[in-house]
Each structure stands twice: as structure tokens, then as C-alpha cells.
Amino acid sequence: MKLYPNAQLLSMFEHYISAMPTPDEPQLLYAPIKYGLEEGGKRIRPTLLMLAYNLYAEDVERALMPAMAVEIFHNFTLLHDDIMDNAEVRRGRPSVYAKWGENAAILSGDAMLILAYTYLQRTSSERLPQIFGLFNKMAVEVCEGQQFDMDFETQPKVAVVDYMRMIELKTAVLLAGSTTIGALLAGASEQDCQRLYNFGIELGLAFQLQDDLLDSYGDERLGKRIGGDILEGKKTILMIEAFSRANEEQREVLRTTHLRKDISNEEKISTIKALYDELGVPERVEQQIKHRFAKALAILDTLEADTDRTVELRHYAENLVGRKS
Amino acid sequence: MKLYPNAQLLSMFEHYISAMPTPDEPQLLYAPIKYGLEEGGKRIRPTLLMLAYNLYAEDVERALMPAMAVEIFHNFTLLHDDIMDNAEVRRGRPSVYAKWGENAAILSGDAMLILAYTYLQRTSSERLPQIFGLFNKMAVEVCEGQQFDMDFETQPKVAVVDYMRMIELKTAVLLAGSTTIGALLAGASEQDCQRLYNFGIELGLAFQLQDDLLDSYGDERLGKRIGGDILEGKKTILMIEAFSRANEEQREVLRTTHLRKDISNEEKISTIKALYDELGVPERVEQQIKHRFAKALAILDTLEADTDRTVELRHYAENLVGRKS
Numbered sequence: 133m134k135l136y137p138n139a140q141l142l143s144m145f146e147h148y149i150s151a152m153p154t155p156d157e158p159q160l161l162y163a164p165i166k167y168g169l170e171e172g173g174k175r176i177r178p179t180l181l182m183l184a185y186n187l188y189a190e191d192v193e194r195a196l197m198p199a200m201a202v203e204i205f206h207n208f209t210l211l212h213d214d215i216m217d218n219a220e221v222r223r224g225r226p227s228v229y230a231k232w233g234e235n236a237a238i239l240s241g242d243a244m245l246i247l248a249y250t251y252l253q254r255t256s257s258e259r260l261p262q263i264f265g266l267f268n269k270m271a272v273e274v275c276e277g278q279q280f281d282m283d284f285e286t287q288p289k290v291a292v293v294d295y296m297r298m299i300e301l302k303t304a305v306l307l308a309g310s311t312t313i314g315a316l317l318a319g320a321s322e323q324d325c326q327r328l329y330n331f332g333i334e335l336g337l338a339f340q341l342q343d344d345l346l347d348s349y350g351d352e353r354l355g356k357r358i359g360g361d362i363l364e365g366k367k368t369i370l371m372i373e374a375f376s377r378a379n380e381e382q383r384e385v386l387r388t389t390h391l392r393k394d395i396s397n398e399e400k401i402s403t404i405k406a407l408y409d410e411l412g413v414p415e416r417v418e419q420q421i422k423h424r425f426a427k428a429l430a431i432l433d434t435l436e437a438d439t440d441r442t443v444e445l446r447h448y449a450e451n452l453v454g455r456k457s
Numbered sequence: 458m459k460l461y462p463n464a465q466l467l468s469m470f471e472h473y474i475s476a477m478p479t480p481d482e483p484q485l486l487y488a489p490i491k492y493g494l495e496e497g498g499k500r501i502r503p504t505l506l507m508l509a510y511n512l513y514a515e516d517v518e519r520a521l522m523p524a525m526a527v528e529i530f531h532n533f534t535l536l537h538d539d540i541m542d543n544a545e546v547r548r549g550r551p552s553v554y555a556k557w558g559e560n561a562a563i564l565s566g567d568a569m570l571i572l573a574y575t576y577l578q579r580t581s582s583e584r585l586p587q588i589f590g591l592f593n594k595m596a597v598e599v600c601e602g603q604q605f606d607m608d609f610e611t612q613p614k615v616a617v618v619d620y621m622r623m624i625e626l627k628t629a630v631l632l633a634g635s636t637t638i639g640a641l642l643a644g645a646s647e648q649d650c651q652r653l654y655n656f657g658i659e660l661g662l663a664f665q666l667q668d669d670l671l672d673s674y675g676d677e678r679l680g681k682r683i684g685g686d687i688l689e690g691k692k693t694i695l696m697i698e699a700f701s702r703a704n705e706e707q708r709e710v711l712r713t714t715h716l717r718k719d720i721s722n723e724e725k726i727s728t729i730k731a732l733y734d735e736l737g738v739p740e741r742v743e744q745q746i747k748h749r750f751a752k753a754l755a756i757l758d759t760l761e762a763d764t765d766r767t768v769e770l771r772h773y774a775e776n777l778v779g780r781k782s
Binding site for chain 1: 480482483485486537540541560563564566567568570571572574575578585586589590593596597600601603604605607608
């Protein structure tokens with residue numbers, strides 16, 4: 133049974149999505165969809181889905197339909213999130229919201245969500261009802277995660293446990309749904325499907341915590357400027373961990389620095405990062421990333437699938453999260 | 458085989474949807490969904506679905522799941538349309554957009570669309586892939602219709618044929634999808650499914666044309682004030698028909714009256730209606746409604762289903778469109 137390198141699965145997917153036919157009219161509905169799905173994304177979710185599929189079956193083309201569904205769904209969430217967050221830039225380009233306006237972004241996002249279901253429906257499988265059910269559960273949980281994330285912005289204090297639950301919903305369930313759909317479609321046992329779900333959750337949590345860490349401590353590889361979260365006063369894991377360890381004076385600094393008008397952005401970032409360092413925040417977050425990531429990898433060892441076959445999924449996960457840990 | 462009166466199907470549906478369980482948290486996600494689905498809507502789409510089902514099968518409870526799907530989908534479109542149209546009132550109450558703000562309306566609309574799919578998925582049928590495919594096609598067409606409708610607002614002139622295509626997409630395909638899903642689920646032949654699709658299209662066109670007519674000539678039964686479309690300068694079938702029959706001087710009146718600051722709303726409405734009357738517009742539109750409605754009823758006579766069984770669907774259609782024609 134052929135084992136595909138993850139780069140080959142990615143290229144197969146990229147080839148397929150770039151050839152996706154879309155109608156020309158109405159132009160304001162379909163142009164934003166094409167734009168949103170153009171190259172530039174990392175295609176993490178479809179790659180995970182295809183890697184999980186390839187653990188149990190080799191006709192990986194069969195996984196392209198649900199792979200399209202999870203990728204289109206992910207891009208739908210970005211499109212609507214950018215409206216809600218007033219985000220004008222996405223992957224170094226104007227967001228759909230900034231380029232076409234709010235109404236086009238709402239409606240083309242809706243059509244994208246429906247398009248995701250259209251590819252899901254084309255999945256040829258006796259297990260379609262089960263896959264469809266899992267997709268629905270995951271999709272509504274992503275909405276719940278986004279709502280909790282927005283709720284946090286107006287709350288004075290967020291507990292670490294609530295933050296972890298939020299990123300599980302907003303980020304991790306979609307990774308978990310992707311690996312599980314791949315396994316379901318390939319005919320994996322119920323136990324292995326559940327294990328790959330748990331793998332996706334742990335990987336997704338590690339991935340999101342790392343994303344938070346890189347926003348303040350990373351390099352420019354993510355296409356974001358460093359310190360964006362600090363300047364917005366966002367309640368990331370760094371801010372929440374810092375707050376839970378800070379004294380009252382330090383808390384005041386954490387609360388107010390991003391609002392100050394008397395210092396530059398660079399000074400705001402260095403002030404907050406100095407405090408994070410003083411409180412041992414980056415080490416604490418790195419430790420959590422390592423812990424989650426180790427849990428994810430340990431699950432791979434328990435699969436019924438041949439251990440030799442898990443090497444590609446393992447490499448891909450390491451490349452995704454292992455970069456900084 | 459038991460034939461249910463349409464009022465009984467409606468009450469069965471109302472009972473079911475009012476008992477729909479929804480999570481409490483996050484509150485800003487689920488409260489707008491509950492609000493949007495409360496009593497007040499006419500439940501046209503689920504009733505049509507259940508009536509079509511009952512043509513071929515009597516265990517109508519089985520049709521409740523897809524009936525929920527089409528009703529929730531319809532209310533999702535209203536929720537997002539109200540943002541796009543800045544509509545602050547819906548069924549005599551504040552719209553979700555007005556009550557909770559734009560972000561909550563976007564996100565709870567998204568969750569509602571996913572909820573519609575969740576009920577669709579719960580439909581127990583070997584034909585689920587086909588029903589799912591039809592639902593997707595219908596859903597994306599409704600988005601296309603909404604985009605064409607918004608496009609029209611910035612176009613100087615709209616052709617009648619383009620308007621009819623727009624309302625077919627925006628309104629009629631959802632009625633047609635509802636009757637067809639009911640028939641598919643009940644095991645109707647492919648021919649009868651196609652006939653009931655065509656029935657839904659003709660009924661939907663008649664229904665939307667009548668909605669346009671009642672906005673200017675109707676009574677308060679719709680919960681809208683008379684003349685709303687005229688005051689917004691909306692390109693309804695009345696305006697488009699009037700424009701196509703008007704001379705240059707009359708066209709100027711049609712184009713500019715709603716923008717005038719020197720006359721009252723009542724005068725604006727009476728000015729435009731006088732012109733509509735002079736141009737024979739209401740008669741022309743009524744004629745089209747009758748024509749479409751007659752086509753719809755004629756299709757019912759061609760069904761393989763026993764003619765006796767079509768009586769409830771016929772009565773319901775008459776009640777829906779026959780009111781003023």
C-alpha cells in the first residue's frame with residue numbers, strides 16, 4: 133500500500149483546488165470566493181485529512197472531496213471573522229471585507245459555507261451520514277469558539293481553562309474533524325477514528341498556543357508583524373498567564389500599556405514582553421506546547437494502523453508545531 | 458392512507474420547532490437563533506414540504522427533520538439579509554441585527570445555516586445524498602438571488618426577464634426545493650419529484666410577484682406599512698414594469714420621487730401609485746400572478762399521486778397566493 137509524502141498530498145490538493153470551477157456571475161458573489169481560496173494558505177486541514185486517510189487506504193484522490201470541504205470551511209470562517217474583527221489584511225493582502233466591502237463579504241462567506249457542504253456531499257462513502265454529522269458538530273463548535281473569543285474581549289479577566297476551551301472549539305476541533313473524516317472515509321475502526329480525533333485536538337491546541345507565542349516572540353515567517361496581539365491588547369494565552377502571575381501593579385501595566393498614547397508601538401511591545409519575561413510566561417507556554425505535542429505524538433503510537441505508516445503524519449505534525457519547541 | 462389537513466401539519470411543525478433544544482452558552486450565539494425561530498413566521502416552506510410528503514406517504518413525522526432544515530435555512534437568510542439591507546424591523550419586532558448588533562447577527566446566522574444542515578443530516582433516508590445535493594444547489598442559488606437583488610439597486614435599469622430570474626433564485630427555488638425534498642423522502646418517482654419542483658417554482662414566482670403587489674396595494678396583514686418599497690425606491694416588478702411602459706418624463710418621476718425632500722411620504726406613495734395606475738401596472742402584474750398560479754395548479758393535475766390527495770396542497774397554495782388574485 134503506497135504511502136504518500138505529505139508534500140505530494142499537498143501538491144495534489146493544491147492542483148485540485150486551483151482548478152476548481154466557479155461560475156462568473158454574480159461576480160460580487162464568486163470573485164471573493166476565488167480570491168479567498170487562492171494559494172497562500174498552508175492547507176493544513178486538507179493535508180491532515182489526506183494523511184489520516186493514507187494511514188488506512190492508498191487511493192488518496194478519494195479524499196479530495198472532503199479535503200476541499202474542510203479547506204473551504206476554514207476559509208469561510210476567516211472571511212467572516214475578518215468582518216467581525218475589522219481585519220483589513222489577511223495573508224499579506226487586503227481581506228475580502230476590505231477589498232469588496234461588508235455585504236459582499238457576508239454573502240460570499242455564506243456561499244462558501246454552502247460550497248464546503250457541496251464538496252462534502254460529493255464524498256462517495258457509505259459513511260456519509262456519519263461524516264456529515266461530524267462535520268456539522270465541528271462547524272457549530274467553531275462558531276461557538278469564535279463567539280467565546282469575542283466575549284473574552286469585553287471580560288475583565290479570563291481563566292486559563294476557559295481560554296483553552298475556547299481555542300479547542302475555535303481551532304482544534306477543525307483539525308480533529310479533518311483527521312477523523314480522513315480516517316472514517318478510509319474505513320478505519322471506530323477506536324482509531326476516536327484516537328485520531330484526540331490527536332487532532334492535542335495538535336490543534338499546541339498549534340494555537342504556538343501561534344500566540346510566535347505573535348510576540350516569533351519571526352516574520354507568519355506574515356504578521358511581531359507584537360500585533362500586544363498592540364491590540366488581545367487576551368492571548370501569554371496575557372492570561374501573565375495576568376494570573378502578576379501582582380496588582382504589574383496587572384495595571386498589562387491592562388493599560390496598549391492604550392497609552394505617550395509611548396511608541398515599539399515601546400509598548402518591549403514593555404509587555406519585558407513583563408512576560410520577568411513572569412516566566414514564554415517558558416510556561418513553551419512547556420504547555422511541548423506537553424500537548426507529546427500527547428499528540430503518543431496517540432499516534434496507539435493506532436491500529438502500521439507504525440511505519442504514521443511517519444508522514446508525524447513529520448507533518450513536527451513541521452507544524454515542532455518548529456519552535 | 459391518511460391525508461392531513463394543512464393546518465394540522467403546520468401545528469405539528471410549530472409544536473416541534475417550539476420544543477427545539479438549544480444550548481444556553483455562548484448566549485450571544487444562541488439567543489438570536491431562538492429569537493429568529495420563534496412563532497410569527499408563516500412556516501410556508503416546512504408546510505409545503507410536509508404536504509408534498511403526505512401526497513405519497515402518511516408517516517408525516519418523518520418529514521419533520523427536513524422541514525426543520527428548510528425553515529431554519531429560510532430564517533438564516535432573513536437574518537443575514539437584514540444586515541445587508543440595514544433592516545431594523547422584521548415581523549413587527551426589532552431584527553436580530555438591530556437587537557444584538559452586526560457581529561452577533563453574522564455569527565448566529567452562520568450557526569443557523571449549520572443548524573439547518575444538522576437537521577437535514579438527521580433525515581433518515583437512503584436518498585439522503587440526493588436530498589443533500591438538492592439542498593446545496595438550492596442554498597447557493599438563494600445566495601445568487603440575493604446578490605443579483607443587491608446588484609439591481611445600483612443598476613439604472615433592470616429587464617423584466619432578469620428580475621424574474623432573480624426572484625426565481627431568491628424565493629422560488631426554496632419553495633421548489635421544499636416540495637421536492639418532501640416528495641423525494643416519501644419515495645415519489647423521479648418524474649413526480651421534477652413536477653413538484655416545477656410546481657414550487659411557479660408557486661414561488663406567483664407568491665413573490667404578489668408580495669411586490671401587496672407592498673404597494675395590499676393591506677396591513679403582512680405586518681409591513683404600505684408603500685415601503687416605493688419609499689426605498691426599490692426595483693420591484695411594479696417599478697420595472699412601469700419603467701418599461703413609461704415615457705421619458707414619467708421615467709424621471711419614477712426615478713426621483715422617493716428622493717424628493719419637498720413632499721411627504723404619503724404624497725410620494727400616491728404620486729407613484731397614480732403613475733402605476735395610469736400605466737396599467739397593477740393589472741399587468743395581477744395577470745402574471747394568475748398565469749403563474751394557474752401553471753402551478755395545472756402541474757398538480759399531472760402528478761402520479763391520486764388526485765384526491767392533492768386537495769390539501771391545492772388549498773394551501775390557493776390560500777397563499779389566491780388571496781388577492
